[in-house]
Amino acid sequence: MTSAHGGNDPLPPQVVEALRCSMCGNPIGLAERTLRCENGHSFDLARQGYVNLLHARIPAGTADTAPMVAARADFLASGAYLALADELARVCAEADGLVIDAGAGTGYYSAHVLSSAPSATGLALDVSAVALRRAARAHPRLGAAVWNLWEPWPVGDEVASVLLNVFAPRNGPEFHRVLRPGGLLAVASPAPDHLRELGDLVLTVDDRKEERLDATLGEYFARTGRTAVRSTVELTPDRIRQAVEMGPAGHHLDRDGRRERLEALSETQKVTVSFSVSTYRRL
Template identity: 35%
Template sequence: MPITKMSALRCPIEQSPLQLVDGSWRCENGHSYDVAKQGYVNLLPVQNKRSKDPGDSKAMVQARREFLEQGYYEPLAQVLADTVLAQGEQAVLDAGCGEGYYLRYLVEQAVQNGTDLSVAALDISKWAVQAAAKRDKRLSWMVASNNSIPLDDNSVDTILCVFGFPVEAEFKRVLKPGGRLIMVDPAGDHLKELKAIIYSEIKTKSDNLPVNSEYWSLASEQRVTFQFELNNNQAVQNLLTMTPHLYRSSAEGRERAEAHSSLQLTVDVWVRAFSFES
């Protein structure tokens, strides 16, 4: 079986190893975390939450799922999969997996290529992880935070951080020696057409690397740019709902975007692989 669940989970409270017993992950100190019927485990203790319902809302998750399933971002998913699978057999953590689109694409490519992967994924949004787990039972899905990754030290070969927020200390802790961090971040022209509609002034995107270059070495860098067209109003609304522009823009800007029934858009992102310099 080329795809397996990562099992090196640890208790988010005690940091001791977790064992799966009768449908629950349990540590030696008596903490227990039930596997939900959808197939995920919630390893985000109440004391580690910054709000009652952190992360993407149910509406944002649904909008992203509907949008991505149309294949608009498939060229990016392919580049990301190629970058990961160039290393062959490995243990992969998707740190900020959302509803799982990019990870599912990667896993399917691995199956087609016959590449063995051990896979775990986390997101702080319960709604995102719930939606992801429903779609693929082969992976270890966790509600958790990048600030406290519930995995053992030196247990991961590759971390994915796709449009996410890196926590460098935790990433370094869980990576094996020689491991990689693969990040996807917006470049200067990403969704420029949407920004022109919703903002009166567009800020210039910084070219700074997303991690500290004193500790991380840039192993590879690829700028991925392509265009696609949205040809219905629902797709435009889904795009707006699934991005940070939903809460960064003014009500007037959102109204202008939501009035469009079609949009020609540009995807412009960096796909970078970093190695950790210990």
């Protein structure tokens, strides 16, 4: 994996070319550290290198918070989910243009994919500006933009060769629109036995999740493969806390005594990490 860069460089040209003004939908250009369209709408790059294209509030509890992002960064750096990152890099190795990571978080998986695809450039989309501060520095060929994935994306039609979606919202119509014909969609989701040893400290995974995934995407994509990524890892109490705090349960730490039980952990535990990686081709 490529080491992080400084995060103060302008967005990669391929990313700027793919982006659209979120106010009027026109193409935008980058002058110094400002994105601007022909109608005069402008968006300044943050000091960390990402750009915020949102112009509306998002519902509370939607974006990852600073503590959740910090927990995720530390946990992923431990290598506990490296097997998943490697599998995503393998299935996306053909990427030769723009890779869009929808729900990129800190850019951990995007960076692995780009490191295995030297001719590709990445665009990280996420609703959490806190997460994208890290994503913008995760890889020198990765640009980052804050956006709500449930809204029409500020991205041109058929601009991406690969679309990556890891534990994130799945907007089938937008996936289809931004992928070029025959483009690859790679979706990673937790399996029903993921983190099962942690019980109700984490949110349960629906046994029919894969079935629902195929139904959601079936109108726009044909599934081409599905791989299980499963292993057992030893997690220290701190790593267990991070695993809980970085996921959906991180929004609900004060329910059902979850926070108190996490703080009481004192022993290393063997835990199942289990994922499903599904690949699809754009119809």
